[in-house]
Amino acid sequence: MAFLEVKDLEAYYGKAQALKSVSFNVEKGGCIGIIGPNGAGKSTLLDSIIGLTDWRGQIIFNGVDLHRLTPRAIVKLGIGYAPERGNLFTYMDVKDNLLVGAYLAREKIDENLGEVFEMLPRLEERQKQQAETLSGGERQMLSLGRAFMTDPKLLLLDEPTLGLAPIVISRIADVLENLKKTGITIVIAEQNVTFTMTHAERLYLLERGQLTMGGTPEELRGEEYISKTYFGV
Ligand SMILES: Nc1ncnc2c1ncn2[C@@H]1O[C@H](COP(=O)(O)OP(=O)(O)OP(=O)(O)O)[C@@H](O)[C@H]1O
Numbered sequence: 412m413a414f415l416e417v418k419d420l421e422a423y424y425g426k427a428q429a430l431k432s433v434s435f436n437v438e439k440g441g442c443i444g445i446i447g448p449n450g451a452g453k454s455t456l457l458d459s460i461i462g463l464t465d466w467r468g469q470i471i472f473n474g475v476d477l478h479r480l481t482p483r484a485i486v487k488l489g490i491g492y493a494p495e496r497g498n499l500f501t502y503m504d505v506k507d508n509l510l511v512g513a514y515l516a517r518e519k520i521d522e523n524l525g526e527v528f529e530m531l532p533r534l535e536e537r538q539k540q541q542a543e544t545l546s547g548g549e550r551q552m553l554s555l556g557r558a559f560m561t562d563p564k565l566l567l568l569d570e571p572t573l574g575l576a577p578i579v580i581s582r583i584a585d586v587l588e589n590l591k592k593t594g595i596t597i598v599i600a601e602q603n604v605t606f607t608m609t610h611a612e613r614l615y616l617l618e619r620g621q622l623t624m625g626g627t628p629e630e631l632r633g634e635e636y637i638s639k640t641y642f643g644v
């Protein structure tokens with residue numbers, strides 16, 4: 412059985428359908444990427460896994476059916492989410508934002524905080540700074556760090572490279588590779604196809620709420636449609 416199984420997933424905002432018969436699996440310790448244009452449904456897909464949308468179909472994580480579970484219960488099962496734009500507590504400092512992330516994994520706070528500061532030393536330097544005054548890249552790092560504080564077995568990352576300078580992206584890339592070595596399973600939703608191809612062993616193209624293509628980076632690089640749309644060749 413796969414670690415995460417998504418089958419015939421449909422999600423709605425009111426009457427508008429945002430996801431249509433989305434199915435894919437992720438093996439334990441695997442890293443997959445969901446790529447696709449603005450409005451394709453990438454964030455909706457991650458929101459659904461963490462229990463924030465009204466969805467139908469099946470999402471099975473580590474043998475547990477997630478339907479109708481609350482986000483809190485889902486985080487507790489071991490899914491960490493670094494949402495787009497972070498949803499940080501802007502009036503709190505960096506360290507308190509990280510500690511909020513730990514509220515369901517209290518027994519490992521010190522260990523996880525140590526690991527976050529080791530992975531992202533900038534956060535340690537800035538731990539007393541109010542989140543509101545962080546730069547875009549620092550916020551992104553804090554969002555990732557906070558997701559890690561929930562002690563996840565599966566990490567959902569929404570656009571981890573959005574708006575970041577190349578040097579920060581390469582820092583995030585190092586963090587991702589290190590996380591992969593620890594056996595964490597990762598799902599990345601990204602518009603940055605090059606980045607996603609580097610880190611994910613399998614990619615899916617999401618368009619207008621449907622998965623229209625899937626394959627290894629090698630397979631997708633050979634797809635004329637992907638090359639034209641995303642690499643302009
Ligand atoms: N809360 C909401 N209420 C109504 N419609 C929504 C809501 N959130 C998203 N949508 C719509 O659902 C569709 C999918 O949006 P989603 O944010 O999942 O796309 P995305 O692939 O993450 O896009 P982006 O790359 O711009 O982040 C879009 O048409 C969007 O307008």
Ligand SMILES: [Mg+2]
Pocket residue numbers: 453454455495569
């Ligand atoms: Mg999005």
